[in-house]
Amino acid sequence: MTYCVGTLLQDGIVLLSDTRTNAGVDQVASFRKMTVWRVAGDRIIALLSAGNLSVTQSVIHHLKEGLEIDEEQRVHRMDDVRSMFEAAELVGRAVRRVHAVHGKSLEADPGIGFNVSFLLGGQIAGRPPALFQIYAQGNFIAATRETPYLQIGETKYGKPILDRALTYETDLKHAAKLALVSMDSTLRSNLSVGLPLDLLVIRRDTFTPLIERHIDEHDPYFAELRTGWSAALREAFKRMPDVPW
Amino acid sequence: MTYCVGTLLQDGIVLLSDTRTNAGVDQVASFRKMTVWRVAGDRIIALLSAGNLSVTQSVIHHLKEGLEIDEEQRVHRMDDVRSMFEAAELVGRAVRRVHAVHGKSLEADPGIGFNVSFLLGGQIAGRPPALFQIYAQGNFIAATRETPYLQIGETKYGKPILDRALTYETDLKHAAKLALVSMDSTLRSNLSVGLPLDLLVIRRDTFTPLIERHIDEHDPYFAELRTGWSAALREAFKRMPDVPW
Numbered sequence: 001m002t003y004c005v006g007t008l009l010q011d012g013i014v015l016l017s018d019t020r021t022n023a024g025v026d027q028v029a030s031f032r033k034m035t036v037w038r039v040a041g042d043r044i045i046a047l048l049s050a051g052n053l054s055v056t057q058s059v060i061h062h063l064k065e066g067l068e069i070d071e072e073q074r075v076h077r078m079d080d081v082r083s084m085f086e087a088a089e090l091v092g093r094a095v096r097r098v099h100a101v102h103g104k105s106l107e108a109d110p111g112i113g114f115n116v117s118f119l120l121g122g123q124i125a126g127r128p129p130a131l132f133q134i135y136a137q138g139n140f141i142a143a144t145r146e147t148p149y150l151q152i153g154e155t156k157y158g159k160p161i162l163d164r165a166l167t168y169e170t171d172l173k174h175a176a177k178l179a180l181v182s183m184d185s186t187l188r189s190n191l192s193v194g195l196p197l198d199l200l201v202i203r204r205d206t207f208t209p210l211i212e213r214h215i216d217e218h219d220p221y222f223a224e225l226r227t228g229w230s231a232a233l234r235e236a237f238k239r240m241p242d243v244p245w
Numbered sequence: 246m247t248y249c250v251g252t253l254l255q256d257g258i259v260l261l262s263d264t265r266t267n268a269g270v271d272q273v274a275s276f277r278k279m280t281v282w283r284v285a286g287d288r289i290i291a292l293l294s295a296g297n298l299s300v301t302q303s304v305i306h307h308l309k310e311g312l313e314i315d316e317e318q319r320v321h322r323m324d325d326v327r328s329m330f331e332a333a334e335l336v337g338r339a340v341r342r343v344h345a346v347h348g349k350s351l352e353a354d355p356g357i358g359f360n361v362s363f364l365l366g367g368q369i370a371g372r373p374p375a376l377f378q379i380y381a382q383g384n385f386i387a388a389t390r391e392t393p394y395l396q397i398g399e400t401k402y403g404k405p406i407l408d409r410a411l412t413y414e415t416d417l418k419h420a421a422k423l424a425l426v427s428m429d430s431t432l433r434s435n436l437s438v439g440l441p442l443d444l445l446v447i448r449r450d451t452f453t454p455l456i457e458r459h460i461d462e463h464d465p466y467f468a469e470l471r472t473g474w475s476a477a478l479r480e481a482f483k484r485m486p487d488v489p490w
Contacts, residue, residue, distance in 0.1 A: 159402060164479065233410070240426070242422060
């Protein structure tokens with residue numbers, strides 16, 4: 001499985017993904033689940049993927065190579081979409097293209113299925129930052145001020161802390177820390193999500209990563225955060241009033 | 246949905262269930278999901294249920310009325326099992342009995358299915374306390390010193406805090422508080438789990454509840470715990486070191 005989380009904030013966007021992929025317990029490997037398109041001063045777009053690796057890799061192939069999406073047979077690539085909405089549509093079209101080729105065979109096995117989802121976050125010059133979640137059917141939803149985060153994969157373990165602490169006004173530093181704490185809860189409770197992680201923080205209107213960090217088991221900051229957070233939770237828990245006897 | 250959690254500890258057992266049942270979003274109701282059998286000085290056994298309400302109610306009916314389980318057609322009830330292991334077997338047999346009647350029709354609709362699971366915890370005089378999880382197939386697993394808690398229903402939201410703070414040596418007071426915090430995380434992140442709650446704490450070798458508490462939205466302790474825990478989490482989070490820029 002996978003855990004990816006994205007947050008859309010007044011100051012920009014935070015994206016975090018793990019890299020664990022497994023096709024059965026004895027075939028576990030690491031694959032980067034974050035693909036970034038960037039043109040300095042013009043755009044930065046990141047795609048985070050969950051689900052069947054053969055499907056997500058094919059989708060990314062089409063986004064890079066281009067899809068013919070209109071009657072004039074023009075080829076559209078992630079590099080030349082004009083808005084994040086168009087980018088989300090393009091991902092949806094790529095998903096449907098892959099479904100047209102592989103959907104039937106994958107769905108024939110109920111244990112496999114056409115199982116895929118994406119987070120797409122970024123900004124294109126002249127437009128506001130945006131964050132989308134794209135489904136296996138190619139349709140999508142956008143994060144909003146009221147619901148500033150979206151998750152894919154193993155989403156439940158890491159949801160309570162986001163529900164408690166994240167708002168649209170949270171600053172980028174705190175949102176990045178919060179995404180890492182949410183990931184930590186998931187890593188602790190689910191073996192199928194694993195290090196290393198990819199963290200990308202994009203400040204609004206800069207079109208360049210503020211933080212782009214590959215976090216592995218030797219990362220001193222993440223190690224400190226994990227230990228500190230566990231200790232802080234246990235401490236906080238101890239201070240809670242006891243159940244009346 | 247449902248969330249139920251049980252812990253098996255050196256000092257006894259803690260069991261907690263919610264009461265929300267829904268058959269579609271417009272048909273939400275409260276049903277107690279905890280059934281208790283007790284004979285002072287001899288036994289206390291509690292069954293917590295998740296899944297299709299028609300199935301769980303039928304299972305409980307059989308456990309109360311009795312099942313003929315051997316060639317001599319003797320009727321066995323939860324009141325006269327001789328060990329918790331026998332109790333778990335009896336629940337498993339009741340599940341299979343209900344499956345024999347309703348399984349085929351329920352499984353014919355993939356949106357319904359024969360969907361049920363149980364936690365069974367308690368102690369019978371002369372035997373140690375025990376905690377089991379019983380599956381829809383009637384088989385079961387026991388909690389152990391290494392894995393002192395079991396969950397059914399919407400289990401993921403409330404798992405991280407248990408993984409961090411619970412051990413077999415945790416005392417009953419703290420384990421009860423921990424179960425409530427685990428429930429609070431689930432209540433906050435999942436609308437299908439809801440108040441009121443049923444909390445049962447059984448001290449080893451007493452065969453009578455140490456705490457038996459029905460917790461609704463007016464319960465002052467639970468309200469204090471929820472507010473306090475949220476504030477403590479936010480406070481703890483603020484004190485964590487920031488991501489290096």
